[in-house]
Amino acid sequence: MAEEFRMSKLALALERRRCRRNGQCTRPTTLPGARGVGILIRQKLESVYSNHFGRTPVSTPFASQELDESCEVDYEVDNDDIDTTGGILEGRVRDYILQQEIVDEDTDSDGNGEAELDESDIEVAEYCALTDIKKVCKYGYDRATATTKKGKKRQRMRYTFKFNGSIVCRITFHLCYDIGRSALQGLMAHMATNGIVPRTHGNTGRRPKHALTFDDVQRVVKFFLNYAEREGLPMPAAPRGRDNIPPTYLPASETKLKTFKEYEKQAVEAPIRCVKLTAFKTIWSTCVPHIKIASPRDDVCATCEKIRKRVMDAVEEDDKNEAADAYSAHITKAQQERELYNDCIRRSTETRHTAECERYHHFTFDFAESVSLPHYYRQMGPLFFLSLRKISIFGFRIDGDPHQLNFLIDENEAKGKDGSKSHGPDAVISMIDWALQNYGGQSTSCSIHADNCTGLNKNKYLVGYFMWRVMTGQHSTIEYLMQIIGHAKCLVDSGFGNAKRLYRRTDCESLDQLEDVVNKFSYSNTAVRYPAWSWRNLKGFLGDHFKALNGIRKYQYFRFSSTEPVRTSRDAEEDTQNVLKDPAFRFETQARPDVVQAAGFSHPRQESLYKCVRQYVRPPYQDILCPVPNTL
Incomplete structure (x- = not known):
């Protein structure tokens, strides 16, 4: 801790000296470093992705991206099928695969990137921040000659580290540029071999062997549809403001983990490739968001629940369709x-x-x-x-x-x-x-x-x-x-x-x-x-x-x-009923019956409030809420 504090004071002193020499404010500014450059590059990448692939809605990730004509996609999109449920689901699967390809290009599949280079320095090299690389390599340290004084090949290279034109030690250099030891060694080795050029990862442009294919995602989507048809309750219409797919609710006892285990069991029996739990959840929320797990509720419609149980208990397809039609008719009437x-x-x-x-x-x-x-x-x-x-x-x-x-x-x-x-x-x-x-x-x-x-x-x-x-x-x-x-x-x-x-x-x-x-x-x-x-x-x-x-x-x-008599239908005028015992009777005045006084408490109820409840009420309100019996 003392060494880090000492190096921090040294870095601030160097910055103040540079500012005084240039006639600037002595207040220390943000030191240049690869992390700051990485933040700027990430912002630039977000802008590039937004312009090239279309803005992604927050509510449904990757569910409805608008592709630019210049973006090359391996899958042909048939716009005539978008209006159908199958077309919408296939479009979501294509978007999911496309997003996986975009993510895979920036992912180190062998997991060695962190050991070889610092994450922020990988961003600097991969995204062509050539100016910053020159700044670090040219002004940060000077490489010695490749041969010795006797003309022999030099076995070890000696570097001189500089910061703002001043020679500093290696520890100070690490602190000023916020760069780690392994990352610095990687940059030095790369510059010694290739010169001052940006590094390119070996897997750039290559699709990882473990990436999901279109058929893999399609099989998972088919499992969701079959499972929802067997266990879920379909709604008659889609909610307002959503796409044209009516939601389907699985029982509240279901969980995503329980559904995944059912999928895993069927995948092993098939046998087909089984995706992992994280990919399973992502495909669920991305490709079939209309399949949901119902929340526990109370005071629900008894007719809805009876029909829902008929739908879930139906064995034959005709019985299920009949129950579904009855449910749809009931919901339509309620909506009217x-x-x-x-x-x-x-x-x-x-x-x-x-x-x-x-x-x-x-x-x-x-x-x-x-x-x-x-x-x-x-x-x-x-x-x-x-x-x-x-x-x-x-x-x-x-x-x-x-x-x-x-x-x-x-x-x-x-x-x-x-x-x-x-x-x-x-x-x-x-x-x-x-x-x-x-x-x-x-x-x-x-x-x-x-x-x-x-x-x-x-x-x-x-x-x-x-x-x-x-x-x-x-x-x-x-x-x-x-x-x-x-x-x-x-x-x-x-x-x-x-x-x-x-x-x-x-x-x-x-x-x-x-x-x-x-x-x-x-x-x-x-x-x-x-x-x-x-x-x-x-x-x-x-x-x-x-x-x-x-x-x-x-x-x-x-x-x-x-x-006229009481009408009991909005549509048929003939649906009327006479509610008077004597059809010829008419009220002569608007006189109302006499007033009836409130009945009050019974004596047992007064005693119950006084003996049981009064002790939990604060003294100012005891006589108001739980008075002594026989005083009301």
């Missing part, structure tokens, strides 16, 4: 409903600044997964096993604004005891009625999207409520729509996600703190606390006049109008 939902969002957004009579109103509502209080971002172990105080969240979104109302329903504020009936028809209709009265606008028509849940959102009471609104003149027409079960994600869910991201990182020990979390995270989220709205016995009020729809589970569209 999704496009309809997006179109409603777009229309409501575009007309938000128009006159109220011309504005298109669209609403979406859904329940979120309930949260618990107290909540800490560092959860204590015992809290996981306790029954904490639950808060239900009901979201109602005005899509044109955009603005989302989040109704926070505490256990003691629900219509039933201990939080019961918070998801029933009375609760849902009471909150929807309050939201439409205060945020529904003055438009006479609107459309509403909801989750396709039969007991919660698709029942005779909610159908009767919308019919009551059009019969009493509050709306002229109402469209009530639902997406396919399992494919009903909507913007309300994104609002819930925004709030819960902050909720997971925040300590909440009261409903006030939870309200701040909901309001703080997103400007479009607004918390609504009870008793801003009132519970009403709408179930009994509507059940006296409306009857259940036959086969209501199969319907996803309802259109309510004061001039």
Whole structure:
């Protein structure tokens, strides 16, 4: 360490002396060396490759290079086949082989380059930095004469090392030019034999014997396609912005190493050449990126999973094709409903600044997964096993604004005891009625999207409520729509996600703190606390006049109008049903049923919160969250 420090001081002193002699700043500059030259050469090579072979996309390496006409390729590319799956895959294989040839030209196959020369000096020699070689060889050291004074051939050469015209020792020369001992000896031997000319590696222009051929890569690609057809689940269409190959998902239990072992086993049995694991992964990501390993998920579509299992369990080709067609039809129908939902969002957004009579109103509502209080971002172990105080969240979104109302329903504020009936028809209709009265606008028509849940959102009471609104003149027409079960994600869910991201990182020990979390995270989220709205016995009020729809589970569209029965199809006008028990009955007024007060806590629930949960709550919030029993 002391010797290195001494040589560093010597190099800096030499640089300062040179600067003072030339009248320059005495601040040391970057010393010239082969590594700095190598960096410049690498940058130049990247520019050459980019101009000659085309820029390579970052997301899919070497997957879609654009070849220049001047680039000589051994494989003929048929542009007519590019649109087909086979043509795309063959193009990827050609690009992979071409890239391997480019890399192999710069690779030392015998592995002796590092022992013979330093890596940076190889770059200097191979990429024709002739000026720097002259600078190092001519000014760095002077070679002695080839013969002795007596005229005999000199057996050993003596060199004088110089730096900026000054004679230095060999150690200082190594330090100033950042060159190793072996690399310097190689340069000296090469100059003694060939003079000051750039060195060329012996394997330059030669293809290594172990390089992969087109047939080797093609066999690996065929293995992927056969394996994906046997084990994977094909998607009906390619994602937007990708090529025309639909993705295929392997089971989540699969791994790349497990797939490689299966390939290795088949290659040994064939027998054919077996590529190594690194090349196997590279070919996978380069040539067949549409074959992916699925990620574990929850709350997926039950119909999709049933059809997926049919596809994977099918033995005959006809059975597999039939299951695949059914899956494609199901996904196509779900996409159509999704496009309809997006179109409603777009229309409501575009007309938000128009006159109220011309504005298109669209609403979406859904329940979120309930949260618990107290909540800490560092959860204590015992809290996981306790029954904490639950808060239900009901979201109602005005899509044109955009603005989302989040109704926070505490256990003691629900219509039933201990939080019961918070998801029933009375609760849902009471909150929807309050939201439409205060945020529904003055438009006479609107459309509403909801989750396709039969007991919660698709029942005779909610159908009767919308019919009551059009019969009493509050709306002229109402469209009530639902997406396919399992494919009903909507913007309300994104609002819930925004709030819960902050909720997971925040300590909440009261409903006030939870309200701040909901309001703080997103400007479009607004918390609504009870008793801003009132519970009403709408179930009994509507059940006296409306009857259940036959086969209501199969319907996803309802259109309510004061001039005709309920329409259950967007296309066929004859698909209508009368939901009134008495077809001649009409509501005379907009009067609503009486208000029902919240039921509160039962005594056992109060004791449970007080004895089990109170000890984990900080003292300022104990009486708020877990009060003494019989005080509520």
